[in-house]
Amino acid sequence: MNKYYYTYQEFIKDIxxxxxxxxxxxxxxxxGGMTIAHFLAEKFxxxxxxxxNAISYENEKKLGKPKIFNIPNLENKxxxxxxxxxxxxGETFVEVKKTLLEKYPNLEVTTLALFYKEKTTLIPDIxxxxxxxxxxxxxxxxxxxxx
Amino acid sequence: MNKYYYTYQEFIKDIxxxxxxxxxxxxxxxxGGMTIAHFLAEKFxxxxxxxxNAISYENEKKLGKPKIFNIPNLENKxxxxxxxxxxxxGETFVEVKKTLLEKYPNLEVTTLALFYKEKTTLIPDIxxxxxxxxxxxxxxxxxxxxx
Numbered sequence: 001m002n003k004y005y006y007t008y009q010e011f012i013k014d015i016x017x018x019x020x021x022x023x024x025x026x027x028x029x030x031x032g033g034m035t036i037a038h039f040l041a042e043k044f045x046x047x048x049x050x051x052x053n054a055i056s057y058e059n060e061k062k063l064g065k066p067k068i069f070n071i072p073n074l075e076n077k078x079x080x081x082x083x084x085x086x087x088x089x090g091e092t093f094v095e096v097k098k099t100l101l102e103k104y105p106n107l108e109v110t111t112l113a114l115f116y117k118e119k120t121t122l123i124p125d126i127x128x129x130x131x132x133x134x135x136x137x138x139x140x141x142x143x144x145x146x147x
Numbered sequence: 148m149n150k151y152y153y154t155y156q157e158f159i160k161d162i163x164x165x166x167x168x169x170x171x172x173x174x175x176x177x178x179g180g181m182t183i184a185h186f187l188a189e190k191f192x193x194x195x196x197x198x199x200n201a202i203s204y205e206n207e208k209k210l211g212k213p214k215i216f217n218i219p220n221l222e223n224k225x226x227x228x229x230x231x232x233x234x235x236x237g238e239t240f241v242e243v244k245k246t247l248l249e250k251y252p253n254l255e256v257t258t259l260a261l262f263y264k265e266k267t268t269l270i271p272d273i274x275x276x277x278x279x280x281x282x283x284x285x286x287x288x289x290x291x292x293x294x
Contacts, residue, residue, distance in 0.1 A: 008155050038177075
């Protein structure tokens with residue numbers, strides 16, 4: 001598959017362009033959403049930034065469904081923005097959202113990603129780019145020394 | 148106070164220079180440690196990257212002690228690296244470490260930060276720079292468009 005190197009410079013442009021609806025907390029899906037959520041929390045001046053873990057692979061083997069754990073405490077939160085780098089198959093977003101809503105049925109979840117793929121089952125509510133290339137993010141091991 | 152702008156380019160050099168002892172999980176202190184932990188997790192190819200929340204300010208008012216919450220599940224983990232951007236007064240590291248050890252008394256905690264200040268009560272086990280300037284990180288709101 002063709003690779004696309006997503007650089008820090010593009011990321012800064014993207015962060016600048018993002019508007020968010022009113023929210024009570026930002027929730028990053030680890031690992032992919034961590035840097036984005038950090039930058040958005042600083043941009044929008046909130047300390048309400050949490051992380052949830054979702055693991056789709058174990059020892060190189062794809063799990064049937066992502067394992068989701070370390071669910072943050074969202075009592076008293078109503079509107080959250082759920083953040084990942086890419087909506088690839090869409091499965092991670094779908095499962096994390098389901099898990100959050102099982103625990104907090106009244107939560108309003110807005111999904112946000114930088115990229116989505118044609119084949120995804122969940123096009124994020126806020127999303128910047130569509131690409132069917134293999135995205136190498138600047139935080140990926142391979143991307144860390146590219147720009 | 149003099150400001151020092153810590154750029155993405157310096158950060159990449161720093162990430163490249165970091166070696167870690169054997170560990171079972173990386174734990175970022177939010178917000179400051181999130182981007183560092185993300186890059187280190189990718190560099191060292193681990194999905195075991197968690198986040199703990201520590202809040203020292205509420206409505207611009209400094210709290211007596213940082214409020215620590217969303218403690219990740221560390222059952223079956225022995226050695227963790229606790230990550231923040233800076234050890235300023237040292238209080239956040241001290242309190243987060245104490246909280247983790249109260250819940251997991253046998254945990255071996257290695258602390259890591261990019262910067263520490265002369266006055267800190269906790270010089271991190273792994274730390275790259277000493278500075279008594281006000282550090283503007285590239286992920287800070289003010290730093291996001293500097294480089």
